[in-house]
Amino acid sequence: MVTLVEVARHAGVSASTVSYVLSGKRPISDPTRRRVRASIEQLGYQPHAGARALASSRSRIIALMVPLRTDMYVPVMLDIAVAVATTARAHGYDVLLLTGEEGPSALRRVTGSGLAEAVILMDVQLDDERLPVLRAAGPPAVLVGLPADPSGLSCVDLDFAAAGALCVEHLAGLGHREIAVIGEAPGVYARHTGFAERTLRGLRDRATELGVGLLHRPCEGGHDAVAGVLARIFDERPGVSAFVVQNETAVEPLLALLRRTGRAVPEDVSVVAVCPEPIAAQASVPLTSVAIPAQELGRRAVERLITGLSGRPGEDGPAGDAAPTPGVELLTPVLTSRDSSGPPPARGVMS
Numbered sequence: 001m002v003t004l005v006e007v008a009r010h011a012g013v014s015a016s017t018v019s020y021v022l023s024g025k026r027p028i029s030d031p032t033r034r035r036v037r038a039s040i041e042q043l044g045y046q047p048h049a050g051a052r053a054l055a056s057s058r059s060r061i062i063a064l065m066v067p068l069r070t071d072m073y074v075p076v077m078l079d080i081a082v083a084v085a086t087t088a089r090a091h092g093y094d095v096l097l098l099t100g101e102e103g104p105s106a107l108r109r110v111t112g113s114g115l116a117e118a119v120i121l122m123d124v125q126l127d128d129e130r131l132p133v134l135r136a137a138g139p140p141a142v143l144v145g146l147p148a149d150p151s152g153l154s155c156v157d158l159d160f161a162a163a164g165a166l167c168v169e170h171l172a173g174l175g176h177r178e179i180a181v182i183g184e185a186p187g188v189y190a191r192h193t194g195f196a197e198r199t200l201r202g203l204r205d206r207a208t209e210l211g212v213g214l215l216h217r218p219c220e221g222g223h224d225a226v227a228g229v230l231a232r233i234f235d236e237r238p239g240v241s242a243f244v245v246q247n248e249t250a251v252e253p254l255l256a257l258l259r260r261t262g263r264a265v266p267e268d269v270s271v272v273a274v275c276p277e278p279i280a281a282q283a284s285v286p287l288t289s290v291a292i293p294a295q296e297l298g299r300r301a302v303e304r305l306i307t308g309l310s311g312r313p314g315e316d317g318p319a320g321d322a323a324p325t326p327g328v329e330l331l332t333p334v335l336t337s338r339d340s341s342g343p344p345p346a347r348g349v350m351s
Contacts, residue, residue: 001046002043002044002045002046003045004018004019004045006043006045007036007039007040007043007045010039010042010043011032011035011036011038011039012035013032013035013036017032017036018036018040021033021036021037060092060093060094060117061093061094061095061096061115061116061117062084062088062093062094062095062096062116062117062118062119062120062302062305063095063096063098063110063111063115063116063118063119063120064081064084064085064095064096064097064098064119064120064122065098065106065107065119065120065121065122065123065130066080066081066097066098066099066122066123067099067100067101067122067123068099069101069123069187071184071185071186071187071188071220072123072184072188073247073248073249075248075276076248076276076292076294077122077123079276079294079295079298080122080144080294080295080297080298080301081095081097081122081298082295082298083294083295083296083297083298083299083302084120084298084299084301084302085097086298086299087298087299087302087303088302088306091302091306093302093306096110096115096116098110103129103130104129104130104132104133107119107130107133107134107138108133111138111139116139117139117140117309118139118140118141118142118305118309119134119138119139119140119141119142120141120142120143120144120301120302120305121134121141121142121143121144121145122143122144122145123145123193124143124144124145124146124147124155124157124193124194125147125191125192125193125194126147126148126192126193126194126197127147127148127192128147131147131153134153135152135153140305140308140309140324141153141154141305141324142154142155142156142301142302142304142305142324143155143156143157143301144156144157144297144298144301145157145194145195146194146195146198146328146330147194148194150328151326152326153326154304154305154308154324154325154326154327155327155328155329156297156300156301156304156328156329156330156331157194157195157297157328157329157330157331158195158292158293158297158330158331158333159330159331159332159333160194160195160196160198160199160202160274160333161198161199161201161202161205162202162330162332162333163199163202163274163290163333164198164199164200164201164202164203164204164206164244164274165202165203165205165206166202166290166333166335167203167244167272167274167290167335168202168203168206168207168210168212168214168244169206169210170272170288170335170337170341171212171242171244171270171272171341172207172210172212174242174270174341174342174343174344175343175344176212176241176242176270176344177211177212177213177239177241177344178212178213178215178237178239178240178241178242179207179212179213179214179215179240179241179242179243179244180214180215180216180217180233180237180240180242180243180244181200181203181214181215181216181217181243181244181245181246182217182219182226182229182230182233182243182244182245182246182247182250182254183196183200183216183217183218183219183246183247184196184218184219184246184247185218185219185220185221185247186218186220188218189218196246199246199274200216203216203244204216213237213239215233215236215237215240217229217232217233219247219250221247221248221249221250222249222253223253223256223257225250225253226250226253226254226257227253227257230254230257230258240269241268241269241270241344241345242269242270242271242272242341242344243269243270243271243272244272244273244274245271245272245273245274245275246273246274246275248275248276248279251273251275251279251283251287252283252284254271255271255283255284255285256284258271265285265339265340266285266339266340266341266342267342267345268345270288270340270341270342270344271285271287271288271340271341272287272288272289272290272335272340272341273287273288273289273290273340274289274290274292275287275289275291275292276291276292276294277289277291277292277336280336280338281338283340285339285340286338286339286340287338287339287340288335288336288337288338288339288340288341289335289336289338290333290334290335290336291333291334291336293331296331297331300329300331304324304325304329305324307324307325308324308325309324
């Protein structure tokens with residue numbers, strides 16, 4: 001393995017100069033810094049991670065907290081995680097994945113030990129118990145999600161409230177007056193998970209504004225659960241002519257059950273989903289949908305974090321006490337119209 005001394009000899013500088021270039025602890029002239037960097041690249045020098053962390057007080061590790069719960073659609077979470085890891089690596093950072101449900105204790109353990117110098121939090125709840133730790137004396141952090149009170153925090157997410165409103169606007173524009181929402185599993189709402197609560201708020205507020213009836217029912221994934229929820233919806237609201245689905249595991253069971261009961265999509269019933277693009281595009285009836293931009297969320301979260309850690313956009317300088325600038329970045333939802341939505345049937349009431 002190439003040593004630091006060999007890099008110094010190749011660049012014609014002292015070993016301490018190479019060390020300062022790597023750590024950023026002292027200013028080095030641009031020509032010298034470029035010469036050292038060129039020697040590092042040419043020789044293939046890799047600083048020892050442990051020694052580098054001790055010397056610079058930086059581990060160059062980002063902890064990604066993503067509890068993998070059984071009532072959440074894991075592929076979306078993993079898509080975000082992969083985008084976080086890929087983007088972090090491009091900036092010279094590695095990612096430590098924390099998939100448990102320890103919450104504040106895991107946050108204190110990882111950051112208190114110095115193992116990670118920054119954190120990205122996912123599965124954010126409206127009153128998330130991890131936030132007091134961050135606000136008290138926590139590490140630089142970015143949330144993929146939006147709590148009820150985001151003050152002092154750096155957050156990035158899809159504007160789920162606007163996504164819900166967009167679904168109602170689309171269906172109301174087609175003439176639907178009774179809409180049913182098949183939502184996430186009950187546990188997701190019991191935890192007050194931010195994205196689900198915000199979508200529901202957007203759906204309800206826009207339905208009220210437009211004078212559209214709206215019925216929301218949480219639903220576990222799978223055929224039997226969807227069958228039970230669907231039967232109860234038509235018992236309660238026989239005039240329902242459109243569904244909004246925010247539950248990836250309910251999409252295909254719903255389409256199959258509608259076919260089985262003689263309801264054609266979209267001639268008899270329209271279906272709109274809030275889900276990843278591949279699920280909507282590849283469904284048995286291609287779904288009108290609002291896409292969840294998982295990869296974009298992961299990428300933007302890392303970029304917000306890196307900008308804070310570097311102190312200047314686009315540079316990987318010493319971190320010091322830098323942190324991401326507080327603020328909320330909400331991505332604008334986009335509705336893509338496909339084969340699953342159309343005007344309600346002329347008879348108005350489903351048989």
